Amino acid sequence: METMAVAGRLAGRGAVLIALLVLASGTRASAQASADFYKGRNLELYVGYSVGGGYDLYARVLARHIAKHIPGNPTVIPKNMEGAGSLRLANWLARAAPRDGTVFATFGRGVPFYPLLGLPGAQFKATDFGWIGSASNEVSMCVSWGTSKITKIEEAETTQMVVGGTGPSDDTVQFPRVLNGVLGTKFKVISSYPGGNDIVLAMERGEVEGRCGWSWSTITATRPDWVSGKKIHLLIQLALHKHPDLPDVPLVTDLAKTPEQKNIIKLMFARQVVGRPYAAPPGIPSERLALLRRAFMDTMADPEFLADAKKLELEISPVSGPEVEQLLREVYATPADVAQKLSALLK
Amino acid sequence: MPADVIGEAWHALGLLLEPTRLLVLVLGVIIGLGIGILPGLSGVVGLALLIPFTYHLDPPTAFALLLGMAAVITSSDFITAVLFGVPGHVGAAATVIDGHAMARKGEAGRAFGAGFAASLAGGLVGAVVLGVSVPVLRPLLLGIGSPELLAFTIFGLSMVATLSGRAPLKGLAAAALGLMLAMVGSRAQGGTLRWTFETLYLWDGVPLVPVVLGLFALPELAELAVTRQRIAGEHVANITLSSQWQGVGDVAKHWWLVLRCSLLGTALGAIPGVGSAVIDWIAYGYAQRSERNAETFGSGDVRGVIAPESSNNAKEGGHLVPTIAFGVPAGASMAVLLGAFLMHGLQPGPDMLTKHLDLTYTIVWSLTLAHVIGASICLLGSRWLAQISRIRAEILLPIVLAFVFVAAFQGSHDWGDLYTLLLFGVVGWFMKDFGWPRPPLVLGLVIGSLFERYLFISTELYGLGWVLRPVVLVILAIVAWCLYRPLSKLAFDVIAQLRTVGVRRFRLTPPAAFSLTIIALILVAIISALDWPTPTKLVPLTACVIALVTTTLNLVYEVLGPEPVAPERSQRAAPRVIAYFAWLVLLLALIALIGFIPAIGVFIFSYMRWGFRESWVGSLGYAAATSLVCWLVFDLALHAAWPRSWLGDLLPNLSAGSGLI
Secondary structure, eight states: OHHHHHHHHHHHHHHHHHHHHHHHHHHHHHHHHHHHHHTTOEEEEEESSOTTSHHHHHHHHHHHHGGGGSTTOOEEEEEEOOOGGGHHHHHHHHHTSOSSSSEEEEOOTTGGGTTTTTOTTOOSOGGGSEEEEESOOOOEEEEEETTSSOOSGGGGGTSOEEEEOOSTTSHHHHHHHHHHHHHOOOEEEEOOOSSHHHHHHHHHTTSSSEEEEEEHHHHHHHOHHHHHTTOEEEEEEESSSOOTTOTTSOBGGGGOOSHHHHHHHHHHHGGGTTSSEEEEOTTOOHHHHHHHHHHHHHHHTOHHHHHHHHHTTOOOOOEEHHHHHHHHHHHHTSOHHHHHHHHHHHO | OOHHHHHHHHHHHHHHTSHHHHHHHHHHHHHHHHHHHSTTOOHHHHHHHHGGGGTTSOHHHHHHHHHHHHHHHHHHTHHHHHHHSOOSSGGGHHHIIIIIHHHHTTOHHHHHHHHHHHHHHHHHHHHHHHHHHGGGHHHHHHTOOHHHHHHHHHHHHHTHHHHTTTOHHHHHHHHHHHHHHHTOBSOSGGGOOBSOTTOGGGGGOOOHHHHHIIIIIHHHHHHHHHHOOOTTTTSOOOOOHHHHHHHHHHHHHTHHHHHHHHHHHHHHHTSTTOOHHHHHHHHHHHHHHHSSSGGGTTSSOTHHHHHHHHHHHHHHHHHHHHHHHHSOOSSHHHHHHHHHHHHTTOOSSHHHHTTTHHHHHHHHHHHHHHHHHHHHHHHHHHHHHGGGGGSOHHHHHHHHHHHHHHHHHTTTSSHHHHHHHHHHHHHHHHHHHTTOOSHHHHHHHHHHHHHHHHHHHHHHHHGGGGGGSHHHHHHHHHHHHHHHHHHHHHHHHHHHHHHTOOOOOOOOOHHHHHHHHHHHHHHHHHHHHTTSOHHHHHHHHHHHHHHHHHHHHHHHHHHHSOOOOOOOOOTTHHHHHHHHHHHHHHHHHHHHHHOHHHHHHHHHHHIIIIISOOOHHHHHHHHHHHHHHHIIIIIIITOOOOOOOHHHHHOHHHHHHHSOO
């Protein structure tokens, strides 16, 4: 009996060992299979906006370079599926896209937060997506024109300042509203401008005093002389972390006075980290997601990619897929009342 | 103009005349002409296609290619408008009216000659205005604020009065309905979703391309399905070289009209958001208002081709003004072009007017030369192209319909585009049949949202004081001058119409039923809008009230006024129209069932074989050839995201493998 039991235990261990070996070879086999998987296939990169916008530009540069970092070198094809400020694409990705790793997508940075803020139309759980990464960790600014009375953010707390905005769900409208609600600033938002550059033109001709929600990388790329020549005042940085160029401009999170204010601000500006987000549908095979994540980060360090991005003046400050996923999990763990308060400010 | 600017301009011309660049420019022009001819392809698509090929070109060569392509799209887009009544691009919709009427009279050659010559003249004027104004661009644009833009949109809307023709009540109602359509979407202040009916599709508003194709192309093709004649009718098409020269001569004779419409097109082109979809109509309305003997407009008057074509080609020069001077794209194609500028290290703004002045002038010269080359190619080739109008309707109709559906789908790559196309096709058919002018609807749809936008910004910033700014006063004075005669005539006509109303036995005629349906829709719209916040509902409700009042007055006139003379139409007309729309519904069903490209093949084949009793071989051949072209252009080159189909869901491997079903 004794020997039988020992033999049995040994056999059991053997079985475990064998099972482990099989498993190990299995993973190797599936890694191999993933490499083979992309060979000769198309990998489609969907863009939630029409041709020509910022998200489209980023995606097309990425599409040109990412293939060489994916084993099997698939043909990467950018496709535009525009609609509802890219909400349509996010819904499609969650509900209808093939889940075999042949499709990934980029959509608006605010879109992952729609369900949390109770905004209408979202049919996905943001944490379910296979997050591949973000190509830039944005730092946006509030600026005032040189002739404005407002030269520091504190002055905007006592004096009204007119800022231009685009659509109701855009940064240029939502950022100043949240600042008004949380920090007590007195921005008056004139929305409806057709685009960001139209606001800048309106500022230049004196129609509005400033713009709240203007990417620092865009400012340095398009109006470097305005910064060096002090034609604009940099009031505040809107991000979770300061930009290395700007140690002396106050950061929005540092101005929060209470923990609740801090939470609201973090919830609002978390989108900056996912400035140019890329995601695969929920539930794609984990080894293929890992391949895409690695390929994404490798591309972000690829000198040829960076040269192309520099030509187009696209800022590249990559955030990895796991980091994006972690951030979204944290944000989605925010107490419900904080989300409700932010949601009320945005309406 | 300062001497150094002229020097830079000459230097730029030298750069461009270098043989390889010239060759690249010609290549761009040929691609652009092709894109203009195919309905559904726009400059945006062309630029997106070509930009990757410019990575390794130097900036002047790259711009020669890109602008060569973009410049001539509006030169060739009216070819299909003249031949089939299907605008090749939204900008040619106005040309359909008189251009297609000319083709039906057998004057396709003359229409072509006039169109190409007007395009050339307009393009040159646009380029010259851009070239001359380069040194003063920035100060000029800094003087134009939101109130001035608002005044321009009011000017555009005022054209409704002339575009309504002899049906003032219906014209006003159509414009107000267009304005209501423009309000659909999520762009309202405060983020209220206006009239989106729980669909994401309508969040971005009603898309223009399917609406324009539905309103203008489908009814025109329905006409073809009813008459089943060659487009050139029984006229032996008169497409000799001399007939084309006659068209060119027409342009020379009407040089003053050409110049005015070109300047108008350039000015409107410089306003962000005012695209070619309305510039052609505004020019058409303006020509009708300002020309003598304008009653022949609409029945094949050559001036109805000259006015929209010259203004639309001048537009590109205007479009480039805010793009170059401030990096503010005046339209979607300019937004893409901005990306190309950046890629080649050009930052729009002051640098373009100082440091990179030579490149700016390369752009101006590229536009100029592209127009000359494009017009020459078209003039030489149009004799051959006009032969298409002699093809039998039975062959032409199914093929053109397939292209119209693919084109509409390029609107936003959504099933909604196809529903919109079909819906507006039916609406367009009724409007055409019951004498409702369609252009005011397009005008309202395009300008409506701009009007609301600048009205909101202007009143928020200046209260009512915006009216008193000098430039605004000047523009509004022009509007008043333009409106005075049409408005007094309109009031007179309305009163005259209503005075003929007498007591007559009430009879619900089909036109009256159409008006009643519209009234019901307006009432539903009003009720659903009542809960919106005040600033959000101000413009939509105003539009609703105008639409309601005018449609109701029109209904009174239709029910109680003198009985209209029924248009002559054969007994077979009604069943043929119903059959035509049934075939279109079948095409939709096929797309849902087996995927877009296969559906096109099956549709063309069955329509030819069983709809028109064509031969098996012919039907198969045309079906295969058209599907192949659609596949090459829209799938292989443009990677269109096709809708899912039942067959594709059933056979996922086939779907993934082919990407087509």
